[in-house]
Amino acid sequence: MSNLPGVETIIEITYLIATALFILSLKWLSSPTTARRGVFAGELGMLLAIAGTLLHHGIVEYRWIVIALVLGTIIGVPLGEVAMTAVPQRTALSHAFGALCVTLVGTAHFYLGAPNLPRFTMGVLALEVILGSLTFTGSLMAAGKLQEILPQRPITYKGQNIVNLGLLGVAVVVAGILVAHQEKMQLFPLIVGIPLLFGVMMIIPIGGADMPTVISLLNSYAGLSAAAMGFVLDSKLLIIAGALDGASGLILSVNMSKAMNRSFSNVLFGAFGQEQTAAAGQKDMRPVRSATAEEAAAILSAANKVVIVPGYGMAVAQAQHKVRELYDALTKRGVDVKFGIHPVAGRMPGHMNVLLAEADIPYDKLLDMDDINGDFPQTDVALVIGANDVTNPAARTDASSPIFGMPILDVDKARTVMVIKRSMGAGFAGIENPLYYLDRTLMLFGDAKSFVGSIVRELGGGHE
């Protein structure tokens, strides 16, 4: 590095402005009215930072950089254009890419600098590489499960936690040895390889419904590994961006774990999806009341206030556009229709909101669990589409239920509950839902998309 303070100062200033723009970007994201401005601020900051970096006169070779930037853009554009239903796996894949970048840069820094790296740098570098590698394979696994390339069913075996924590423990010990004795460079591949394996093992026991928590957690890891990279490179910009991303992922993971009534340590150690194996044995044989689309349409059009509760089943059935038609048909008749959205509905935080917004449902009709729950006692009809455990009143009342204590949408407090469901099969957690046996509950058996379609036809036919 030579001394051209002029250029270096300019570069540092672009980083400073980029940092401010990144923070503003997240601040503007707080409301849908300013959110797009937030994206613009983020883009501008990114552009400035990259342009500034390219000015860096330490850079002597531009060819590969340009090729890589072009190639990354070519890969990035289709990743930005995936269908909204595929956003969870896209997000998981992008966590993997971010982690890959950090791991590769960390690895290169080790081999360029060792055995003369300052001890602290070596420690952070080890953290960077460990977090990066486990996030890389973990996110790939998560993406594979979400894309259904890999089996979605959780795979568990005896002593899984011990094996996993043992693996992580070995990686940490090796990292410790490297910090103390950097000349043992042959150990370095272990702190990449073991976390790579750990990432795979960590996701194996995780089922689809736990994905929102896992994606958030991987998001946080990706951020922290980037912050660690910032410490290695002494880049404040990277430290701040990584800290922001880490904080965001952490907040979302805590939200998700609260919404599933899991303790935070339970989330941190990746021990999800294992408790519900002991599903209640006794099958409920009580009768349920079912209704046809015609009957459902009659009840809905007589209602004043309807709350629709969508779950992942709605997304699987691709029913969101039919749901919009239902929303339109009911709104036209003067029915007040709102949507009640559980934080863990779908496969990632906020997934349902995006799917419903894509179907042109105004966002002020999409209400979070805490905001809608007070409305149910005054609600005429709660219509549950493809959601199960998040509406299970056993979470409130039955201390022996595996989901006891989980916050739920209180649909059972509505005057009439309608549940669209393929059959009486239990939900993800294999738990019976007493909601279905209430006197006020009507089961609407069928595929969500075609059933909602039939209700819409009935409503249209009955009116004009």
Place this chain on the structure above:
Amino acid sequence: MKLDLLTSLYVFMLAAFIGFEVIRRVSPLLHTPLMSLTNALDAIAVVGAIILAGEYHAHGAMLARILGTIAIVAATSNIVGGFLITDRMLKMFKASGPKKP
């Protein structure tokens, strides 16, 4: 402990607090765009990858070029894809009627 290291730790701590305060205010409505946006911002790691791939290295230049180039590709695809999809999602969020909540 070296002074600039301590400064970095202060920066990290303050950024984490800002992150918590700012992101706590993001409505659950926008949690998916939040994640794709932070993901794009996180890809600022590209800066480190660019320097790695482009700088002069007395030894290990090949390693630095190859790893750096792959790292740039990975990060750039996150930047481009992340901003694109975030904007696409946000464009879909519309309020009902003229009244804003």
